[in-house]
Amino acid sequence: MLPNVLQPSATDHIPVLADEVRESLAVQPGMTVIDATFGAGGHTGILAAALNGRGKVIAIDRDPTARTYFERFEKQTGVQARLLRGDFGVVLPQLAANGSRADAILLDLGVSSMQLDRPERGFSYSVDAPLDMRMDTSQDLTASEIVNGWTERDLVTIFRRYGEERYARQIARAIVRRRKEQPFERTGELVDTIKNAIPAPARFGEGHPAKRVFQALRIAVNDELGSLEAALPAALEMLRPGGRLAVISFHSLEDRMVKQFLREKERGCTCPPDFPICVCGQEPELRAIERRPVKPSAAELAANPRSASARLRAAVKT
Numbered sequence: 001m002l003p004n005v006l007q008p009s010a011t012d013h014i015p016v017l018a019d020e021v022r023e024s025l026a027v028q029p030g031m032t033v034i035d036a037t038f039g040a041g042g043h044t045g046i047l048a049a050a051l052n053g054r055g056k057v058i059a060i061d062r063d064p065t066a067r068t069y070f071e072r073f074e075k076q077t078g079v080q081a082r083l084l085r086g087d088f089g090v091v092l093p094q095l096a097a098n099g100s101r102a103d104a105i106l107l108d109l110g111v112s113s114m115q116l117d118r119p120e121r122g123f124s125y126s127v128d129a130p131l132d133m134r135m136d137t138s139q140d141l142t143a144s145e146i147v148n149g150w151t152e153r154d155l156v157t158i159f160r161r162y163g164e165e166r167y168a169r170q171i172a173r174a175i176v177r178r179r180k181e182q183p184f185e186r187t188g189e190l191v192d193t194i195k196n197a198i199p200a201p202a203r204f205g206e207g208h209p210a211k212r213v214f215q216a217l218r219i220a221v222n223d224e225l226g227s228l229e230a231a232l233p234a235a236l237e238m239l240r241p242g243g244r245l246a247v248i249s250f251h252s253l254e255d256r257m258v259k260q261f262l263r264e265k266e267r268g269c270t271c272p273p274d275f276p277i278c279v280c281g282q283e284p285e286l287r288a289i290e291r292r293p294v295k296p297s298a299a300e301l302a303a304n305p306r307s308a309s310a311r312l313r314a315a316v317k318t
């Protein structure tokens with residue numbers, strides 16, 4: 001007898017928009033499911049239950065700690081599954097090039113609660129910890145290298161582009177001034193420098209003053225947008241006709257990229273709008289399941305405030 005869902009422990013990541021993901025991907029027995037962001041396996045467990053013992057699961061995660069959760073998942077579901085450790089921006093194109101095909105692909109972007117809540121990973125601005133922020137702990141680039149080594153101009157660019165930080169210039173200047181005296185080692189030192197660099201009224205309201213810089217650093221350390229850009233076309237290539245893709249994003253930069261990709265693949269034709277007839281001959285490849293992104297319900301927001309910025313977009317391969 002297969003359990004309906006995995007039984008998560010109290011400290012695990014809570015899968016966001018779980019019902020909506022299940023409905024969007026409409027997994028049936030016999031299908032191949034790819035969860036490209038396995039995490040604690042919450043979504044994978046829900047999707048695997050719909051296989052009813054027949055089908056295959058491919059789980060991907062770049063964080064080595066995902067292995068423990070994967071072993072528990074395998075034990076509890078007994079479904080045919082394998083875990084590929086790596087960046088989905090590399091693994092999905094490799095699978096596509098090897099001719100692997102899938103019926104349902106999920107990307108639940110960003111970091112998990114296990115990553116956020118483990119202070120030593122350095123993702124959180126609310127606990128003092130080493131400046132790390134790597135999802136893949138074997139990778140070389142850390143937040144410390146960026147903060148201590150990148151030029152002021154590069155810091156301004158990532159704070160603006162990835163954090164949409166209004167005070168990017170002031171913060172970058174303060175970082176460079178401080179690191180000349182003493183390099184940054186801890187998240188707490190960076191938080192203090194950010195707080196001191198912005199005007200006093202901006203320290204209150206609009207969330208924590210370090211939130212946007214931390215988001216920018218995390219995106220840069222993990223090249224999150226580069227991975228997504230490489231993953232989306234590979235996911236589309238791997239889907240069988242009628243197969244479904246679902247992407248949950250947590251900030252506007254990711255959501256914009258997903259939205260534009262789906263629009264482009266829905267439209268097909270890439271001819272300039274003033275061309276009287278189509279000369280490119282490209283056909284639509286995807287059909288969006290919902291026009292607008294799906295957001296968490298009030299009940300989900302109350303139960304899991306971390307779901308607040310989640311946006312789900314899903315599409316069917318035509």
Ligand SMILES: C[S@@+](CC[C@H](N)C(=O)[O-])C[C@H]1O[C@@H](n2cnc3c(N)ncnc32)[C@H](O)[C@@H]1O
Nearest residue numbers: 015037039040041042043061062063087088227
């Ligand atoms: C939001 S969590 C997913 C949680 C999961 N859906 C669950 O229910 O437990 C995102 C996970 O994706 C992983 N991840 C993020 N970007 C990745 C990438 N480019 N390649 C592989 N894994 C990635 C993170 O390490 C993290 O474990």
